[in-house]
Amino acid sequence: SDILAEAVKGAAAHPRPEGIQFAYGTAGFRDKSTILDPVLYRMGLLAALRSKAKKATVAVMITASHNPEPDNGVKLVDPMGEMLEESWEEHATDLANAKDEDIGSALQRIIDAVDIDISLPSDVFVARDTRPSGPPLTQALLDGLKVMGSTFTDFGILTTPQLHYLVRCHNSKGAYGEPTEEGYYKKLAQAFLKLRKDGAKKKYEPVVIIDGANGVGALKTRKLQSHLHESLRITVCNDGSSGKLNEKCGADFVKVQQKPPAGLEIQPGQRCVSFDGDADRVVFFYVNKDGVFNLLDGDKISTLIAGYLGELVSASGLQLNIGVVQTAYANGSSTRYLEDVMKVPVSCAKTGVKHLHHKALEFDVGVYFEANGHGTVLFSDQAEQKIKAASQDDSLESSKREAATRLTLMMDLINQTVGDAISDFLVVETILSTRDWAAEDWNMQYRDLPSRLLKIKVKDRTAVQTTDAERCATAPAGLQEAINKLVAKYQQGRSFVRPSGTEDVVRVFAEADTQANADMLAHEVSVQVY
Ligand code: 16G
Ligand code: ZN
Secondary structure (H helix, E strand, C coil): CCHHHHHHHHHHHHCCCCCCCCCCECCEEEEEHCCCCHHHHHHHHHHHHHHHCCCCEEEEEEECCCCCCCCEEEEEEECCCEECCCCHHHHHHHHHHCCCCHHHHHHHHHHHCCCCCCCCEEEEEEEEEECCCCCHHHHHHHHHHHCCEEEEEEEECCCCHHHHHHHHHHHHCCCCCCCCHHHHHHHHHHHHHHHCCCCCCCCCCEEEEEEEEHHHHHHHHHHHHHHHCCCCEEEEECCCCCCCCCCCCHHHHHHHHCCCCCCCCCEEEEEEEEEECCCCCCEEEEEECCCCEECCCCHHHHHHHHHHHHHHHHHHCCCCCCCEEECCCCHHHHHHHHHHEEECCCCEEECCCCHHHHHHHCEEEEEEEEECCCCCEEEEHHHHHHHHHCCCCCCCCCCHHHHHCCCCCCHCCCCCCCCCHHHHHHHHHHHHHHCCCCCCHHCCCCCCCEEEEEEECCHHHCEEECCCCCEEEEECHHHHHHHHHHCCCCCCCEEEEEEECCCCCEEEECCCCCCHHHHHHHHHHHHHHH
């Protein structure tokens, strides 16, 4: 058709270099920004098709999250703010690798495979993080949308979760909130302020320092601040005014290095928060009076949230099951604490948000977090209806109604589309304030086991294959047996290996009773992988 011919013609301005293979991985396409122009053009074409196929607005986010500033990336977002349906990842890879002159036939293959009516309209929301490569890559994307005759809205710089929120609001006709950036701040701030109980606090102090990773999270937190009316005193550091994006700062740096980011002046006990480069991950930390760094990662966050939501559900008298979803990277202490002390069912999913998200849908209230700080809570439609009904049921005891009302506010505060650093941060602040806890009280819920993460360059990382949510290696032959033997030597030992989905390496994880033992176990296992 005409459109396909136009798409081929348009590729002349976005030629595909020879010899590079792109793959739509766990986080979309990610690479050096200098080679991504043809990928962005092609993702413009694909986003238009996706919108036609779903008969709804879809979104495209341009970001490389926690990766270095010269990198960039692109991922598609489905109409309700979910990640792109898995079956389309292949279409994305196929199109990204199509030679310029083959774009028409690549598009035709997708149109046939999915049975898309190409004459339908399409509409796409677009946003990017603060990377300097963002604007030209956006142009390439818009070129792709234009040749497809698609309408679009370019929101400029947003956090990834803000874009997920916007597309969901738009497609659910306002039922999820107002589809504007201001609407996002208003929704969160209103819920946060209503959940805030004033009154004397002994331990909780409404004062935090935020490490914005020199990225979009810092800018957007500043915008949120005025909506919070002094209820929380936030100092935003690493706001991009001097430092480089993700350089010696941000959630990934803090989690991997197990130390505070550059650019912060911290008093003992002071609660600090680190966002990543596109503000979909968050970790907390503090330094105690002896100068020891303490990290409160995704596992601590999910334990805190599941505990509080569990209490509210009990207090409301509603019959709703709560579960937590983790990955193999979750600290063993957190899993034990959830199962043995809190009596909350825990399931383990493969690494990558889509896998956790999927499993969390199995519960009425599903809390999912990766240890790295990406996570959120999902409420089933049925749970949502029950909670709302209870909050308005005058025949209920007032304590039950009040608990249900707090649950409705928590649902508003939580960005259910995807992990959201700003939203998760406000959720944690709400719970700490309600419990009158300092960071140290939160940290005392359970003590993390020491762990070590190594990455190993190998000839072919696909030689390592896993099963049981990545906890058991099925190839190469003999590897798992060797790991089992090593693990057995250590108190509270646990170790697994998996091929990375984002880098050409194999990752080795180990935990044990002491840091020295965790280090040794990780080292011994990595020797088996070479
Ligand atoms: C991606 C995933 C993240 C995961 C990481 C693992 C999304 C949106 N992001 O960044 O959740 O922790 O990959 O990377 O799913 P790895 O496979 O290199 O260890
Ligand atoms: Zn991110």
